[in-house]
Amino acid sequence: MHLYILRRLLYTLPIIIGVTIVCFSFIHLAPGDPISAVLPENASADLVAEIKAAYGLDQPLPVQYLKWLYHVASGDFGTSIMTRRPVVSEVLPAVANTALLAITAITLSFTFGITLGLAAGFSDRRVTDRSVTAFAVVGISVPHYWLGMVLVVIFAVLLRGLPATGMGPAGTHFWEFGFEDLRHLVLPALTLAMIPSGVLARSVRAMVAEVRRQEFVQTLKGKGLRRPRIFLHIVKNAAPPILAIMGLQFAQLLGGSILVETVFAWPGTGFLLNAAIATRDLPLLQGTVIVLATFFVLTNLAVDILQTAIDPRVRRT
């Protein structure tokens, strides 16, 4: 067990290094010179060289990368070109806002998805099964940014019941979270919850149906166990893969919230990323991507370890 965790951790390290290399290369993939954004149009060659030296861009790439990595590892993501503030102080509040949205959405979708999936998996009525499957297909195939717009049209434009965009007055002061903030949270959270709900409903349904077909269920029935007990046995057997899917969905949610945040003008990481792209603020873009990607990798790691702890069968090589 400990050996597995250690091996899994060792395997994660090169992945994270790879992720930083990709993020580092962003600056050099961008068309034009990375410093063109800060240079005046008619900059002299001397000035260009001077600024390049100031940003350390005159050194060979591996040296630049290592220096940059050293800074990133110590929490210094550089300075935003547009606001001239440290990237960290831009990214952290955005991460908090995205986390609030993502955690609400994932709680909703776990509740919906698992309930619907269990209902469909255990029900012997075709109607239940069919309607849950239909819901799941819609959830998986709906463009969530569009779903957000449709919800805005229904609840904000036609019914005028909920605010269409923005975050409540509490902003990042979560301790002041009140009713008005809750109202702002409803539509984006519902929108964001739709896809994971669909994915989960479908997987839970398939998993339960598969476990129900296994022979041990017949044995349990033959032994005369009551239905609730059998239910527990099935759920226990279906749980580990579902857990993995839940973890993956949560991780994907953070990336997927980019589009939903744009629709609702939610001041999170997606919104920040958009602003960074619009103003070609590469350090800010790099910082945001690196934080989100690292979080994604770590979530997957946590899920893997948790899964092994619960179900020793999945302990791979």
Added chain:
Amino acid sequence: MSATVETGNVASTPRAAPKRRKTGGFWRRVARHVMRDKLALVCTVVLALIALSAIFAPWVAPADPYKTSMIRRLLPPLSPNYILGTDELGRDMLSRLLYGGRVSLAMGISPVILATLIGGALGVTAGYFGRHVNMAIMRVVDVFYAFPSVLLAVAMAGVLGAGIFNSLISLTLVFIPPIARVAEAVTTQVRNQDYVEAARATGASAPRIIVQHVLANVTGPILTYASSLVSIAIIISSGLSFLGLGAAPPIADWGLMLNTLRQAIYVAPINAVLPGAMIFAASVSFNLLSDSLRTAMDVRA
């Protein structure tokens, strides 16, 4: 997350049978199964309609999709001469939706095709040769797999700059890792089969074995998996346009139309959400069709 690119579900296992049967044939059997599935048939019809009306848009569309009119802006659907109303510049919505299918469908399908070719080649190579080759290829693939798919697409497109070509590159990059992983997994299974061993024993060269024995048995699962990505690709590519990173105005593109009409959501809510309905229709159809394909390919079914 829309873009939940999962590699988990490689339902169909490679068949260790001679690659072609005279009667019926594998692909014909699959086609027959799909045709018998009513839902899949409906999806095929819907997709065919969308695709054909996009291809023949110049003949089908009632008006010029680029002709603006300042006095006829944001007319509601069912207005005279404008069945689906007009957009924020007074252009005919129906015509723009029909024309929009060209860019939107192409941008959804072509990255998956490109990624299947590249990712498939990488995965099969890694799976067949194993060891160091596998390590070298798959570790790089893992790095790109370590990004949430939407994030990677948006970040790449954002770095490269707006435009159809750049968003095509970013989308292809997003779909290479999951396809390569599936291809690698299936190929690793096939390569340990007896018939591959036998071919190797007769002295067949690696390229020959790959083409004749491996590819014949891995294309099915790879294509099934790739087909499940088309729906996600349409959603993400339209999403890029929605963020202003894809097609540039005044091109008719569903994602871009959603973006520009969003400002008018209070004035003309129905018009504003119409382009999304097209994205949704296309994505649902592709999804159901790929589901049907998966069941058809599965030997157990």
